[in-house]
Amino acid sequence: MAKSKEDVVQEFRVQSIQEAAIRVIARKGMASATMQEIAEEAGVAKGTIYLYFRDRDELVEKTFETAIGELHKRIDAALESDGPFAQRLRAVITAKLAFFNENREFFRLYHTLRMPEGSATQQRRQKRTCQPQYRARVDRLAAHLKSAMDAGEVRPLDPKRLALCLIETSTAIVLERLSEDAPPPESDDVELIVSTLLSGIAAK
Amino acid sequence: MAKSKEDVVQEFRVQSIQEAAIRVIARKGMASATMQEIAEEAGVAKGTIYLYFRDRDELVEKTFETAIGELHKRIDAALESDGPFAQRLRAVITAKLAFFNENREFFRLYHTLRMPEGSATQQRRQKRTCQPQYRARVDRLAAHLKSAMDAGEVRPLDPKRLALCLIETSTAIVLERLSEDAPPPESDDVELIVSTLLSGIAAK
Amino acid sequence: MAKSKEDVVQEFRVQSIQEAAIRVIARKGMASATMQEIAEEAGVAKGTIYLYFRDRDELVEKTFETAIGELHKRIDAALESDGPFAQRLRAVITAKLAFFNENREFFRLYHTLRMPEGSATQQRRQKRTCQPQYRARVDRLAAHLKSAMDAGEVRPLDPKRLALCLIETSTAIVLERLSEDAPPPESDDVELIVSTLLSGIAAK
Amino acid sequence: MAKSKEDVVQEFRVQSIQEAAIRVIARKGMASATMQEIAEEAGVAKGTIYLYFRDRDELVEKTFETAIGELHKRIDAALESDGPFAQRLRAVITAKLAFFNENREFFRLYHTLRMPEGSATQQRRQKRTCQPQYRARVDRLAAHLKSAMDAGEVRPLDPKRLALCLIETSTAIVLERLSEDAPPPESDDVELIVSTLLSGIAAK
DNA sequence: CATGAATGAGAATTCATTCAT
DNA sequence: AATGAATGAATTCTCATTCAT
16 A cells, blocks of 8 residues: 555655745745745746645645644654653753754744734634644643643643743744854753753742 | 924824834734725825835834834833842833733734845845844843843853743733733733743742 | 816726727627736726726626616617607617617627626626626516507517517627628618518518 | 547547537636536546647637537528428527527537637637638528528518528527526427518517 | 825736646 | 646736826
C-alpha cells in the first residue's frame, strides 16, 4: 500500500508551494505576498497553485496549519514526557526555540496570524483556525500547569493566565533571537526563561 | 505665543484623522482599512488626509507614534517614580493595562506593527520607526532593571531579555483581557504578573 | 429645482458608459465585451465605471433597462392610442422598426439577453430583470389582443401565443433589416407584417 | 466496406463529446460551459476533446452543425413531400416542434448561436457557418413559398421575409413551450401557427 | 484649504490549450 | 490514443493617490 507516484508528486507540489508561501510571507509580509511571487518562488505557474489550494486564504491557512502542526507535535511530546514539571517546562521551551531556529521564515506567518486581519470572510476563517489553535494550545498548557499545581510543584495561580505568560515570554525571546546576528546559545535563553518563571527575578 | 487659529485647526484635523485611523484599523484590520473609510470615519474627504500626511504609510506611522507616545509617557512616569523596584514595576504594569483598557482600539494597530509588513518602502519605514521605538523601550526598561540589580533588588540576569519577557508578558495579558467579555479586575492581573515575575511560579 | 451641475455630470457619465457598453457589446458580443474596452470606448478609466456601476453585471443590466425602457415607452404609446386594432398594430410595428433602426447597436444586447447565460449569479439576475421584462411585454400585448378579440376585431385565438408570434415576427424582420445593406422602406416591412398577421398568406 | 473498429470508436467519441457539449451548454450557458465540464460530462479527459476538435470553437461549431443537420433533414423531408402547401407547412411546423421537444437541451445552443458572439476569430467562424446555415434555410423555405405563390396557393408577398416570419414564429412557440411546465398538445400549437399564417388573425 | 471624481497599477482568479507520460 | 497536471494570457475588481474645481 505504498504511495502511488501521483501521490508523491502531489505531496511534493503542496509542500513546495507551502514552503514558498512561507518564504515569501517572511520576506514581504502577509499583505504584500502575492500569488505571483509565491508561484515564482515555488517554481510553478500561478495557475498551478490553484490546483492545490482553492484560493489565497486556503493556501495561507493550510500552510499555517501544516507548519504549526509540527511545532505542536514537538511541544506536546515535551509536555507529555515523564519527569518533574521543571524538566518538562525546560523541554517545552527548548523545543520551541529549536523549532523557530529551524523554521525562521515561518515566524512571520505565525506572528501575523495571531491577530485577525482582512475581509469579513478572512476573519471568519481566522476565527475558525488560528484563534482556536491558539486557544487550544493555551488550554493544553494550562491543564499541565494545573496538574503541576495539584502535585504541589507549582504554587496556585490562574493556570490559563500563567500559560499565556509562558507562551508569550518564550515567543518574545524567539523573536529577539531571530533579530540577533549572533544570538547566545539556545540553552542560555532556555535557562533564563525557566529560571525566571520558576524562581522569579527578585533577589532572595 | 498662543497657537494661531490655523494651528489649532491643523492640530484638530490631524487628531481626528489619526483617531479615525485607529478606529478603522481596529475594525477592519490593517490590510482592509482603506483611506476612504478612514476619511469617512474622520468626517473629511479622502484628499484632505493627504494634506496632512504624505501617504497611507505616513498616516499609520504618525498615528502609531502619537498613540504609543502617550503610553510611553505614562510608563516612563511610573518607571521613574521613587520607591522600591517592586512598586515601580507594579506601577508600570498598571499603567500599561490601564492605557490599553482606555485605548482598546489602538491595540490592533500596536500589535500589527510589531511585525514589519508590506512593501519594501513600508519595511524601511517600519525599521525606521516601530522597531527602534520598541528597541528603545526595551533598552530603557533594561536600564531600570540593571539599576535594580545593582541595587540588589533584582538578582543578576540579562537585563535586556528580562525586559522583553516583562513587556511581552504584560502584552499577552492585555490581549487576553481585550478578548474577554468580563475580564477580572485589573489589579488581579497586575498582581499576577508582578508576583510571577518577582517570585516565580515554583512552590516554595 | 433645476438639476445641479453634479447631477448633470453624473447623468452624462452614466449615459456615456452605457452607450459605450452597447457599442462594445454590439461589436464584440456580450461575452467578449471587456470592462477595459467599454472604458476605452467611453473615454474613461476602468475604475471610473465602478463609480457608477457596482460590477459588470449591473452595468449590463442597467444599460439594458435604460435602452429597453425607451422602446417600451414608444410601443406602449402606440398600443394605447385610439383607433381600430389594425391601426394600433401598425403603429406598434412601426415604432419597433424605427427604434431598432435608430438604435442598431442595441439590438445585439437585446438579443443576447433573451436567453439566460453565464454564472448562477447572472442567471438569477437574468430571472429578475430580462425574463420578467419580456413576460410583461408579452402579457401586455396579449391583453390588447384579448380586447380586440372581445371587440370582434380579431378572431378568437390564444392571446398569449399570438402575442409571442407577433413579437418574434417583428423581431425577425428587424434582425433581417439590420443585416441588409439597403433594406426596403420601413413601411413596406410594416405592411408585410401587418397584412400577413391580419389576413394570412393564403390566396383567397 | 464496413467501418473499421477505429472509425466506430472515433465516431462514438465524437458523438459523446458533442452530446455532452449540448447538455453542458444547456445547463450553464455558452459562456460558462467549460471544456473541463464538457469533458467530465462526456466521461473523457480534457485533452481527449482536442484529439477530435481543434479547439472550443470548432467543438461548438461542429456540434451545432451535427444537431442542426438532423433538424434540417426532417424539415426538408416535410417540405419536399407531396400534397398541397398547407399540408406541407403543417408538416414542417410539426417537425420543428417535435425536434426541439426531443432535443430540448440543444435549444440553448441553437438560440445562442443565432447572434454572433465572442472573439474576432469566432465571429469569422460564425459568419462562415451559422449565419450561412441560417440563410440557406431561409432561402430554401423562401423557394418553396415562391412555388406556392406561383401555384396560386399563397398570395404574392416577399418570399424571403415570409420565410423569416414563419421560422421565427415557430421558434418563438418552441421557446415558449420549453419554458412551460405543461405545454398544450403539440398539435394545438401547430394548428395555431398554421392557421394564423394562412388565414391571419383578423375576424372575417 | 477642502473636495471627491477620476485614474490606473496591481492583485486574485479562471480556463482554453499544451504536452510529457 | 488517452490523460490530466501545468501553464499563463486574459479578465474583473480594488484602492492609494492625484488634481481640477
